[in-house]
Amino acid sequence: MTIRKFVPALALLATACATAEEPVAVRIARAAPAATLQARGETVPVGTANADAADDPAIWRNAADPAASLIVGTDKKAGLYVYGLDGKVRDFNDAGRVNNVDLRDMGAAGIIVVASDRNDIANARLVVFRLDPATAKLATLGSVAAGNGEAYGICLSRRGNALDAFMVVKDGTINQVALDISGGGVSGKIVRTMKLGTQSEGCAVDERSDRLYVAEEDVGLWRFEAAAGGSRTPVKVAPADGRHLVADAEGVAIAPVGERGGYVIVSSQGDNAYTLYSLEDDSYVGRFRIAAGIVGATEETDGIDLVTGDFGPAYPGGLFIAQDGFNDAGAQNFKLVAWDDVKKALGL
Template identity: 25%
Template sequence: MKNFLYLIIALSIVACAGKKEIKEETADTVENIDTVRIKPKYVTQQVISDTDDPAIWINKSNPSESLIIGTDKGDDGVLGGLYVYNLHGEIDREKSIKNLERPNNVDIAYGLPYNGDTIDIAVCTERFTNSIRVFKLPEMQAIDNGGIPVFEDDTLRSPMGIALYTRPSDKQIFAVVGRKEGPTDGSYLYQYELKSNGGVVKGELVRKFGIWSGEKEIEAIVVDNEAGFVYFSDERNSIRKYYADPAKGNEELGQFGKDNFLEDREGLSIYKKTDSTGYLLASDQSDNTFHVFTREGNNDFIAELPFSTDQSDGSEVINYNFGSEFPKGIFVAMSDDKTFQIYDWRDIEKAIEDAMQK
């Protein structure tokens, strides 16, 4: 009875406050709340220092052999890297990349023209070298001659977030890059066209865009290729929406997710039900939840779901049949214990459906 009263008191405090507050909870309260959190199917082996952001590469000839790639930012005196995992979270140490200088975010694209063929690539930011790095998949072979410099015309560099956009009309691949700090004049993000020449991938700056509120930073970025939009988290303000194609201009198309976040809006990922419908998920980092919005229309709020992640900074989700364990896709989210958590999308789908029925 005592434990039940603790739970009622804690929930009453939240309800009276309206906006979420950081609050002290008894061990009993935490245990009771955690029983309703969505649990992962697998948790990856730990990295050395500090996980940050994952990406998923689909092995289309053998989906169960697909890969998860996650960043380890490193720590004081310890370099970071890109860790390559199988779908059970086991590290492939031969493919993993070490000795990167503060890699933050990573993304994947398919079909880059390269030496008369097309290849798949993983691209990450390397903050302390002011560059982005490009690796050929699945070998994880570096094909960027040591890195592509970014934000070269500004003193505020330090790249953090990255998302890759593949333009449907010509399959051209672009990298949208954010940074630790930037201007508030609508040029926080830089977009680069990626092209290979003589076996080396280079980037050409094609536009600067993106309003920043001036609070905290912009790190999380995601692109919806089919719909043609790029979204990014203005961490203490909102989620912002723009055209992904640089030819369509730099007008801000929308803002959402302004309310009911505890602190930072972080990792963004898009689950595609069809070419035009689905969900956008945004991490409420300090609350250990993800907010779910519609992919279509005005990105209306649907639900807030509690996850087992701790202080999740980055996520990725793919709707693909990876076999009997993940027939409707995989959701991967960073957790603050040096791991990434791997979820069966069916568990999240059920939680969304249950929330919509309430």
């Protein structure tokens, strides 16, 4: 997250174009209309209060007992939380400065959770855990070197029994790391490196099309071929144009529909919204905001995640989670939204 500072009106008048220093109300007024919906739940706030701390969620869906699904979320000052769908803390791992997180159910190998480790800002690392679905506990498997620079974004891609991690370094470098979790620990190697021009973070992989989507914060949304042997040249999906996508472009999530269709969702942090683009042709689909209701609204969202499917009575069609940068409780948390509510609001 980029912390925005409001500046005096005279300074704004001296600026010839829209900037990240504008009050959020100005950015909202300029942006395209957004549908409004409400979250159905929220997590307990992270332990680091009065700071930019909560950052990124990852969802594990329990197919056998959907209401027993779990959420992993980062406190980037302290470590990783595991929450139930009721928002209560089930576990905490004091992994330190872990920024983003993703997970994959690898079958016999277990539920593998990978976080971007920025404890050493000069050397990016991946820290790898196994999540026990019965106890909701995280067991540390080890860490893997992931290139030079400050670890920032992370997303995973599974191909059969193979697991790749995409480490997005703060300067826009993207290192693809092939992970080996076949033994008792974990190892890995960088198999490909790609590059965007400026600070980047959020990413997600559509495993059906083998496409990697990455948000370059002040520039827009890009996609790459995700296969290790694929092209390293990015294709721009959408610019951060101040209308459909307002900088910073932050978290990224995939909403699959059928064999090839669906949406890529991006946190339009600059105007507290979320923007959808088509996975088939990159076209703009719509936008929404999360307003106050039984729980608070979301603002300045960093990480997001979405998993479709049954999550029990409250989330029967899927679960969307967004980090809330200004939670009323004083410490940041994560808001839980029914994917059905998003689809209804946007007429999907």
